[in-house]
Amino acid sequence: MRTRTETDQLHVEGRIWMIGALLLFISVPFVISTVTGVWPSFRNFLPGFIATAVIFWPVTTIEVFTFTPMLGVGGSYLGFVTGNLTSLKVPAALNAQDALGVDKATEEGDVIATIAIAASSITTTLIIVIGAILIIPLTPFLESEVLKPAFDNIIPALFGALGIVYVAKRVSIAVVPIAFMILFFLIVPGSRDLVGIMVPVGVVIALVTARTLYRKGKI
Numbered sequence: 001m002r003t004r005t006e007t008d009q010l011h012v013e014g015r016i017w018m019i020g021a022l023l024l025f026i027s028v029p030f031v032i033s034t035v036t037g038v039w040p041s042f043r044n045f046l047p048g049f050i051a052t053a054v055i056f057w058p059v060t061t062i063e064v065f066t067f068t069p070m071l072g073v074g075g076s077y078l079g080f081v082t083g084n085l086t087s088l089k090v091p092a093a094l095n096a097q098d099a100l101g102v103d104k105a106t107e108e109g110d111v112i113a114t115i116a117i118a119a120s121s122i123t124t125t126l127i128i129v130i131g132a133i134l135i136i137p138l139t140p141f142l143e144s145e146v147l148k149p150a151f152d153n154i155i156p157a158l159f160g161a162l163g164i165v166y167v168a169k170r171v172s173i174a175v176v177p178i179a180f181m182i183l184f185f186l187i188v189p190g191s192r193d194l195v196g197i198m199v200p201v202g203v204v205i206a207l208v209t210a211r212t213l214y215r216k217g218k219i
Contacts, residue, residue: 007073014077021081062200070094072110075117082121086199087155092120172213177205 033039067085068076071093079089094104096116102108131138141147167174181202185191191198213219 010073010077014073017081018077059197062197066200066203070104071113071117072105072107074110075113078114078117078121082117082124084124087158088124089117089120091158092116170210170219172219173206173210176209177202180205 063085064076064080067079067090070090071079075093079085079093082089093113093116096112097104097109100112102112104113142151167178181198184198188194210219
C-alpha cells in the first residue's frame with residue numbers, strides 16, 4: 001500500500017511537472033516573439049484570450065473532477081501534462097484497467113492508468129514523428145474523399161467501442177443518460193460544441209439513476 005508520504009510526494013512531483021509544462025507552453029510564443037521582434041498588441045490579444053478561456057476553462061475544470069477519480073493521482077498528473085485526455089488517454093487507461101480486472105479509484109488502478117497513459121503518450125509521440133516525416137507525400141491520400149468519412153467519425157467510433165463494454169454491464173443504468181444525450185443533441189441546435197460540458201452532465205445523470213435503482217433494489 002502507498003503511504004501518505006509517498007502520495008504527498010506524488011503530488012509534489014506532479015505539480016512541479018505541470019508547472020514546468022505550463023512554462024514550456026508559454027515559452028514557445030514568448031521565444032518566437034523575442035526572436036522575431038513581433039509582439040501581439042494587448043488590444044488584439046485580450047479578445048482572443050477571453051474567447052478561448054470562456055470555452056476551455058470550464059471544460060478543463062470539469063475534466064479534472066470527472067477524470068481524476070478514474071485515473072488516480074499519478075495517472076491524472078501525467079494525463080493532464082500530456083493532454084488529449086478525452087479522445088486518447090482516458091480510453092487507454094479505462095481499457096487497461098478493464099482488461100486487467102482492476103478497480104478504479106484504487107492504488108492498483110492508479111498504477112495501471114499511469115502505465116497505460118505513459119505508453120499511450122510514447123506511442124502518440126512516435127506516430128507524430130512518423131507523421132511529420134511522411135505528411136507531405138501522404139497528404140493527397142489522407143485528404144481523399146474516400147477517407148474523409150472515417151476521419152470525421154474517429155472519436156464517435158472510439159467511444160462507441162469503449163462505451164458498449166460498460167453499457168452491456170449495466171444496461172438499466174445506461175439507458176437514461178444515453179436517451180437524454182440523444183434527445184439533447186437532436187433537439188438543441190449547435191450542441192456539438194457542448195460535448196466537453198455534457199460529459200460530466202451525463203456522469204451526474206448516470207450516478208442519480210444508479211442511486212435511484214439501488215434504493216429500489218433493482219441493482
